[in-house]
Amino acid sequence: MDPKTIFFLGKPGSGKGTQAKCLAARTGWPMYGSGDQFRAIAKEDTPAGRKTRLEIDQGLLSPPWFVEYLYLRIALAHPEGESVIFDGFNRKIEEATLLFAAAEYLERPFTVINIAISDEEVHRRLDTRKEDSGRADDHCVDVRLAEYEKYTKAALAAFEERGVVVAVNGEQSQEAVEAEIARALGLA
Amino acid sequence: MQSPSFNTIILTGRPGSGKGTQAKRLAEALGWVHFSTGERFKQLRDGEGPIAAHVREAYDAGELLPDWFANYIFEDVALSLRPEQGIVCDGYPRTLAQAERFASVMDWLERPYRVIDLAVANEEVTARMLKRAEEEHRPDSATPERIAARLSVYDSYTAPLLGYFKEQGLLTELDGAKTPDEVAADIRAALDS
Numbered sequence: 001m002d003p004k005t006i007f008f009l010g011k012p013g014s015g016k017g018t019q020a021k022c023l024a025a026r027t028g029w030p031m032y033g034s035g036d037q038f039r040a041i042a043k044e045d046t047p048a049g050r051k052t053r054l055e056i057d058q059g060l061l062s063p064p065w066f067v068e069y070l071y072l073r074i075a076l077a078h079p080e081g082e083s084v085i086f087d088g089f090n091r092k093i094e095e096a097t098l099l100f101a102a103a104e105y106l107e108r109p110f111t112v113i114n115i116a117i118s119d120e121e122v123h124r125r126l127d128t129r130k131e132d133s134g135r136a137d138d139h140c141v142d143v144r145l146a147e148y149e150k151y152t153k154a155a156l157a158a159f160e161e162r163g164v165v166v167a168v169n170g171e172q173s174q175e176a177v178e179a180e181i182a183r184a185l186g187l188a
Numbered sequence: 189m190q191s192p193s194f195n196t197i198i199l200t201g202r203p204g205s206g207k208g209t210q211a212k213r214l215a216e217a218l219g220w221v222h223f224s225t226g227e228r229f230k231q232l233r234d235g236e237g238p239i240a241a242h243v244r245e246a247y248d249a250g251e252l253l254p255d256w257f258a259n260y261i262f263e264d265v266a267l268s269l270r271p272e273q274g275i276v277c278d279g280y281p282r283t284l285a286q287a288e289r290f291a292s293v294m295d296w297l298e299r300p301y302r303v304i305d306l307a308v309a310n311e312e313v314t315a316r317m318l319k320r321a322e323e324e325h326r327p328d329s330a331t332p333e334r335i336a337a338r339l340s341v342y343d344s345y346t347a348p349l350l351g352y353f354k355e356q357g358l359l360t361e362l363d364g365a366k367t368p369d370e371v372a373a374d375i376r377a378a379l380d381s
Binding site: 046047048051063065066068069072073076080098101102105106107 | 237238239242254256257259260263264267270271289292293296297298
C-alpha cells in the first residue's frame with residue numbers, strides 16, 4: 001500500500017478530532033492535531049506561546065502562516081513512505097493552496113475526510129461538551145461556526161474541486177462513522 | 189558599536205553583491221545570529237528524497253525556491269529566537285510575497301527590523317561571480333548565461349520588494365560596489381543613525 005496522507009475536515013463538534021484518534025489507533029499511524037499543537041504552544045512562556053494563548057482565549061484562528069508553519073514542520077520531517085494523519089491545517093483556502101503545493105513537492109497525494117453534520121447538531125453537541133471539555137473555545141460556538149462559514153467552506157470547495165474529498169455522514173454513532181471511514185480508506 | 193533599537197536586520201542585494209559576506213561580518217560585530225538562506229538551500233540540495241530533487245532543479249537553473257518553502261525556512265529560525273536575540277539575515281525575503289509574509293511574522297513576534305540594500309550594478313556582480321565561481325566551484329554561477337538567469341530572476345522578483353520596505357521607511361540603500369571594509373563601515377554608520 002502506498003503511504004497514505006489523511007486530513008480531516010468538519011464543523012466544530014463534528015467528531016473529526018475523535019475520528020482522527022480512532023483512525024490512528026486502528027492503523028498505528030501517527031496523528032497530528034493542529035488544535036493540540038496550538039494548545040501545547042499556548043502553555044509555553046515564549047513570545048509565540050503568549051500570542052497563541054491570547055488568540056485561543058478569544059476563539060480566533062491564528063494567522064494563516066502560523067498554522068502553515070506548524071504543518072510544514074511536521075510534514076517536512078515526516079519519513080517518506082510512512083502514512084500520517086492530520087486533524088486541522090486545512091481550514092482556510094490559503095492552507096489548502098499550501099497543501100497542494102507541498103503535496104507536489106513531497107510527491108505525497110492526500111485525502112480529506114469530510115465529516116458532515118448540520119449546524120443544529122453542532123450546537124447540540126457543543127452545549128453538552130463545553131461543561132467537561134476544559135476547552136475555553138467551546139464557549140464560542142457561534143464565533144467558531146461563523147469562522148467555518150467564512151473560511152473553511154472555501155477550503156472544502158477547493159479540495160472537492162481537486163477530487164480529494166471523501167464525504168462521511170457525521171450524524172450517526174461514533175462507531176458507525178469510524179466504520180464508514182475505514183471502508184472508504186480500504187481498511188475494512 | 190552601539191546596539192540598535194531593532195533586533196532584526198535584513199541584507200538585500202543582487203547575487204554577488206556581498207550581502208552574505210557583510211551579513212556574517214555584521215552578525216559577528218553585533219553578537220547576533222546570522223542566518224543565510226543560501227547556505228540552507230545548499231544543505232537541502234545535497235540531501236535525498238523528493239524535496240532535495242526539487243531544490244537541485246531550482247538551484248541548477250538559478251531559480252528561486254517557492255515562496256512557501258522560503259518562508260518556512262526563515263520561520264523555522266525566527267520562531268526559535270528569544271526576544272533578546274538579534275538576527276542578521278541575507279537572502280530572505282526574495283519576492284514581494286515573501287516580504288509581506290516576513291513583515292507579518294516580524295509584527296506577530298514583535299521584532300522591529302531594518303532592511304539594508306547593497307546596490308551593485310549587473311556588470312560588477314557578474315565579474316565578481318565569475319571570479320567567485322572559479323574560487324569556490326559553484327556551478328550556479330559558473331557561466332555568464334547562468335549568472336544572467338539569476339540576475340534576471342532578481343530583477344523580476346526581488347527588486348520590487350525594495351519599494352515595499354522603502355514605503356515604510358525601513359530601507360537603507362548603500363553603494364555595495366565599494367570595498368568590503370568600506371561597505372561594512374557604511375552599514376555601521378547607517379545603523380547608528
